[in-house]
Amino acid sequence: MSEREAMEFDVVIVGGGPAGLAAAIRLRQLNPEANVCLIEKGSEIGAHIVSGAVIEPRALEELFPDWLERGAPLKTPVTEEEMYFLTEKKGFRIPALDRVMPHLANHGNYVVSLGDVCRWLAEQAEALGVEIYPGFAGAEVLIEKNRVVGVATGDMGITRDGEKGPNYQPGMELRAKYTLFAEGCRGSLTKQVMEHYNLRKGVDPQTYGLGIKEVWEIPAENHRPGLVVHSFGWPLDDKTYGGAWLYHFGENLVSYGFVTGLDYENTWLSPFDEMQRTKLHPVFRKHFEGGRRLIYGARALSEGGLQSIPRLTFPGGALLGDSAGFLNTPKIKGTHTAMKSGMLAAEAVIDAMKADRVEPAAYTSLVRQSWLYDELKSARNVRPAFARWGSKLGALYAGFDAMVLRGKAPWTLHFKHADNETLKPASLCTPIAYPKPDNKITFDKLSSVFLSNTNHEEDQPVHLKVRNMGLWKTVNWDVFRSPESRYCPAAVYEAVDTDTEARLVINSQNCVHCKTCDIKDPTQNIDWCTPEGAGGPNYPAGM
Amino acid sequence: MKILVPVKRVVDYNIKVLVKSDGTGVETAGLKMSMNPFDEIAVEEAVRLREKGSATEVIAVSIGVQQAQDTLRTAMAMGADRSILVLSEESPEPLAVAKVLKAIVEKEKPDLVFLGKQAIDDDMNATGQMLAGLLGWGQGTFASKVEIVDGRAEVTREVDGGTETVSLSVPAIVTADLRLNEPRYASLPNIMKAKKKPLETIQATDLGVDMTRRLTTVSVAEPPTRKAGIKVGSVAELVEKLRNEAKVI
Structure with missing residues (x-):
């Protein structure tokens, strides 16, 4: 059918963040024979990791009780708050x-560079025999007979016009009994899997x-x-x-x-x-x-919490970490929950592998029985309270929820709107006067993007796909005055010729892979797709 | 014909490096490292010569810390047949590198040593020339085209104002310039296969090479930041400023 090469694994993991790496490690801990392959679209592990980060070491402690002796880069305990x-x-x-x-x-808890933590986790995973391939983006979900049977990496060397260039290299099929999606918030493959298996049915919008x-x-x-x-x-x-x-x-x-x-x-x-x-x-x-x-x-990060978590498994795989939305929003922490979810998914996969089951469904019940669920359950009403009543009343509710209800409210507040539905027309909104950068403490977007070491191979198709340019003009420009040129933190989107016939310019080479456009575009007209592997930011140590 | 390709592990070209706050050098800890781009071009050319049948074996060699084996794996994923890692301190000087390479050349007896013209971290542009001097071999530096004709290497060089073609008897040294070729991607299947290709590790000290540092870095500073420009109101004002302030006309 295709010229692509293929390789078989027991488990393929898409994404080298805390969730994917914790899953990979747990899989090899539970079954040293398991064939585990992990791919990461960043040029190296950690290259695309952005987090605060104050992390709670709870899941790490369970993964490696001797994390301290192993030299995990958790060096700064929280001292003042x-x-x-x-x-x-x-x-x-x-x-x-x-x-x-x-x-x-x-x-x-500890203040860390999550990128450094991931680099360390990757070393541990490799020492346990996990095959890690950074610089390769999962570009396509392979589904056969309604079962996910792996992913394919993107073709390399496709020119801007979509033709095969002189350096064309076809992608590779990484086939697996189980495929775990750990792409972080708004994963591009996760989005396809959710749609195919209708995983969001009956849950709140994220x-x-x-x-x-x-x-x-x-x-x-x-x-x-x-x-x-x-x-x-x-x-x-x-x-x-x-x-x-x-x-x-x-x-x-x-x-x-x-x-x-x-x-x-x-x-x-x-x-x-x-x-x-x-x-x-x-x-x-x-x-x-x-x-x-x-x-x-x-x-971008997922804030919906428990109410917004989709069905976690499907035939041939599962969703992990922030791909599923395990972030604890009031805690503003998602690393420990991401890792825990990865570890639980690994347990379910090993279990399913033994029994030769198609779907690692035990994952869902393992989550329900774990502290991960209790934590998200007690936190579930805080973020929707802010969405409903605003910051001041929301904060009051959060205090009431914590001190009086202790997270055990007999009700659950729901999210009514997806984020792309909330924007108001430009004519109804008050413009905001932002101060000019002083170049000492505040800066403009372009000099900022420069410090993300972002690069994309120039001659490749634009990876931010606008489904219908006509819609951009009639909705994004005429009604909202190009919100993407403001929410994009990397100056990818630019509305030009605004005095005459406004049109959108997409500087895709600036993209830092935050996924906001895929989320916030009013008509969901923008699809964030994976560019050629190794493209995107190159966040150094300390990020 | 056997080709030896030395490759250097350097800070990736996408990374904007920062000068250490004490001015002793550039901060490299925790940065993404990759193969020096000129060395990638050298690997590509050597592999193409083998694919054309002009060469029989391509051996990659790197001198440096243990992690340089990642760079060698990349070279093998691009098509090198095997590789040698010479363990030493981080970033040895060009003369020490040339001496190590001389020892490797004596061991492996290649017909061509194919280097990048310079490394993008220190921009020395010296190792290839020094190695040619130490071995007493001919050299074709800044190559933009290489052909093997009747057992000789015809190297087109980029020189001021044009190109020059030299014909070298082998063994010889060739250093690659930017326009020689566009290196291929290391594909995922080839990266997987490269894991199984032989990689030999030796200690620089076992080669009997004096690695003592001869150069001292006095200080490292960032280039001065460009001052903000101004907008002038008229051509007359521009001319006035060019004449009286900038004093260029």
Whole structure:
């Protein structure tokens, strides 16, 4: 049928983040004979990882009880914690954080570079015999007789016009008894699998956030390793969910970032500019003085929690980590849940393999019996409360939920809208005046993208596929005034000739693979597809 | 005909490196490393010569830390038949590299040594020439075209103002320039197969080469940042500024 080569494995894992790597490790721990192959679209493991990150070591502890002796890069324990509600000029520190917002009590947690953690996990996995191939994107799900039988990597060397170039190399079929999708939030193959097997039937729409992050190096005298700062409130209006983080870690490094809930309504909102201007607030500004910015990156995350988790298994495989939506939003943590889900999926797969079952269905019940489920269950009403009642009342509800109900409310709040349905027409929204970058603390998009080391082979088809350009003009431009040119944190989308006949330019080589366009486009007119493998950002150590 | 291709593990060309805050060098820890792009071109050319039947075997060699074996695996995935890793400290100097390569050449007896013209990390452009000097071989540097004709290497070189073709008796040294070819992708099946190709590891010290550093880095600094431009209101103002401020007309 095709010129592609094929190879058979017991398990193929798509994505080398914490979920995929934890699954790979667990599979080999449970069955050292199992043939496990993991592919990653980034040029190396960690190249596409963006996270805060404060991580809870619970799942790691279960995976490797001796993680400390093995030299896991969890070096900065959380020492101090501050949470602020911001107004334009002031910051109000939330007292007794561990009681009011117990989800955010970070005692025993570590500030890490999640990219570094993944690189370390990959070393452990390789030592256990997992075959890891970075630089290869899963481009196609292979489905035969209604069973997922593996994935195919993308062809290399296809020219911009879609022709085979001089360096054309066909993709390869990685066939497996079980295929685990661990692509992170809004995985492109996960999206196809969900659709094919109708996995989202009966669950709430997923709601997302866009996290934009910078890593800074600051003068040693200002560095307080283990300091964790969070904020909500200004600069977002009450209806918009989100806030900033700032963590001191490593060798004089600061991780700063901002998450904007993608169910925002104001089409003029720019998550990038919200992130930039928050740095100027007195609560944050002092941390950046005298420092230099080293790295920039962005990634969407799933915020829906329990109500939005789809069916987890299908014939021939399962969804892991943030591909399924296991992030604990009030905790703003997804690494431990991603790893746990990967480990449970691995157990179910080994079990299914023994019995020669097509679907590793035990995964769902294992999740239900685990702390992962309890945790997400008790957190389930917080994020929808913000979606319903706004930031201030939402925060009050969250405090009530934590202190009085203790996460055991007899009701469950639901999400009513997908994020692409929430935008309001430009004529009904108030434009936002963002300050100009000062090039010391705040910067523009292009100089930021530069620090993500993003590269795509130039001569290849555009991997951001607009289904219907006509729709862009009549909806995105005429009604919303090109929201993609504002929500995209990498200046991929540009509306040009706006005085005459507006059209969209797609600078796909800038894409940092955050997936926001796939999520937020009002008519779901943009499909994020995998570009040629190894393309995208190259986040260095420390990210 | 046997071809030896030395390959260097360098910081990937997509990465923007930063000067260490103490100015002693460039921060390389935890950065993505790849094969020096000029060496990729050398590997590609050697593999093409073998595919054309002009060469019989392509051997990749790298000198450096253990992780340089990843670079050798890439070379083998591109088509090199086997490889040799010479373990040494990180980033030895060109003269030490040339001496190690001389020892490898004496052992393997290749007819051609095919190098990248320079490495993108230190831009020395010295190893190929030094190796030619140490071996007393002819050299065709900055090659943009290579042909094997009657057992001789015809190398078209990029020189100021045009090209020059030299005919070298083998054994000889060739260093690859950018326009020689466009290297192929290491495909996934070939990466899998490369895992099974032979990779020999030896210690630089066992070759009896003096690796002592002879160069001292005085300081490393980032280039000055470009000052922001201004908008001028009229051509007259532009001319005035060019004449009186920039003093270029």
